[in-house]
Amino acid sequence: MKCDKNGYFGEFGGQYIPEVLKPAIDEIKEAYSELKNDEDFQNELSYYLKHYAGRETPLYYAKNLSEKLGGAKIYLKREDLLHGGAHKTNNTIGQALLAKKMGKTRIIAETGAGQHGVGTSMAGALFGLETEIFMGSIDIARQQPNVERMKLLGAKVNPVNTGSKVLKDAVNEAMRNWTATFENTHYLLGTVMGPHPFPTMVRDFQSVIGKEVKKQIMEQEGRFPDHLVACIGGGSNAMGLFYPFLGEKDCSKINMVGIEAAGKGLDTQEHGASISKGRKGILHGMLSYFLQDEDGQIEEAYSISAGLDYPGIGPEHAYLHNLGRVEYDSATDKQALNAFMELTRTEGIIPALESSHAISYAIENAGNMAKDDIMVINLSGRGDKDLNTVINAVNKMEN
């Protein structure tokens, strides 16, 4: 899927930005289109991904879980083992390098679960860039370990107390800061959203996930998988997994599934399912699907996992949904918690609550699939950051 020159995937995407940011966005677009095909840049990026971040990450056959569920063979793409503890590092190193090449001395970012904030802070420390992170005060409270990590890494963490005090408000605040500071500052957006070229650029940086899966599954199984599954907030880990398979002719039969947060249920007001429950709208520079009221006021999203707590979705996902190419399903908090416990106990892997939403799809569906079906789940991050949330939730359920 290629977007057009104005950054549209079908009718989704675009550049809905205040005028002040137009030159800043143009600068990124130009710099990125040059560096994308620049061998030195790509080599430098590969170097850091391999020697600093620990790529490639394993594609692990989850034998215990597969046997327990009694259907498809389940493979886990272990982005949780990437430096920083999540796939976010693929993008933060890429964009921080880009920022350096553009001559910027400062990077800013939004964060929800804190993983992107940590990834950005690491890249800032590595490349000597002043780093400032915007994070909703509610997320700060529920993701304390990541806040401490960002501070240790030398970043300034700015609590956001406006709006619903979560991820979308952190994006608002980062954009506001950027409109005053773009001359020396790069806005290191954390997912496949925002104005063009961010959705394309972040997807490209994350595509390393799917590229590796392609090679690894050929080595281990001698064929491509039947199912690709990933959780979706903005959608960067999912795009990273899906994208390299989308262009391939012999991949047209692969069942690709994105799992949104159903929170307390799609029939309640508390969820983050922008595709299932949202409609077309414009926010944060893009036309896509958003949760909104009848007037078009953006509604608050909810999920037990801070990283899926966003009321919109990247424009390329909106497009793939409209095409019917990718299936968009959802998992509730309860299902995610159950999946979290299940993977922890059967495989000895503690997944992020975000990734647990994707695991939940396997728990619900793998048992009904043929034994020779191959399912690859993107284990986008590790769950250490979620221990407090999970322990509290489990205690609540037991009482």
Added chain:
Amino acid sequence: MKNLNNLNEKPILVSFLVSGDPNIEATLKYMKALDEYCGVIELGIPFSDPVADGSTIQEANVRSLSNGFKINQSFDLLKEFRKDSDTPVVLMTYYNLVYNRGIEDFVIDAKKAGANGLIIVDLPLDEAEEYQKICKKHEFGTIFLVAPNTPDERIIYSDESSTMFLYLISTFGITGTRDSFEKMTFDFIKRAKSLCSDNSKLYVGFGISNEKHAENLISQGADGIIVGSAFVNIIKEYGDSEDTIIKLKELAKELHGGIEKGYAKYIKSD
């Protein structure tokens, strides 16, 4: 009697208020209070995620929305205002609210209510083709924004695309009051003036809060100043009260005085 074509001979004050802050009835009173000093009133329609606004206007949006504000209330308010005044009113909002209602329906409803034009902060020219077509069809005013870093050819294009006035963003950043204006803003006004058509009206906004600002900006050749946060701050401090009306009028009068002084300077220098 004021009308759109001849009111702008001398530089004007554009006052910005947020609909429903702190309630719809109060907004109507404030519009009436400011009317005598204003060439144009800019009426904000609150949005949940105002990314181009600083904390003052964000908080005003929150005050309004948390009282259950609906877009139709802005239109009803405007209809009431039109019973007593023909001062041009432009609406200011974010694109999702327009897109969600349907661009054409929004324009038709806004015009029917008595609005003269629309400012959409996050709709740059590049994405505005259909919007411009619809506004043209309904003879509804378009206002685009330009900033000190907007290239020359884009300023010209923005000027041609703006049928009411061109909105000059004084400096980088978001709305909110600032201490002073620097050379960048003055150079920008001069550059825009040299690029835009002689009939165009160039109004400067973002950060303007006092008489000295008004005087300085008008003396550089601006055709008007747009003041928002300074008025909204008064509303925040004094709430729905007589004091608010008195303070709003005081500030408008002060700004008006600054405009006159600045204009005298400009004429002299011209």
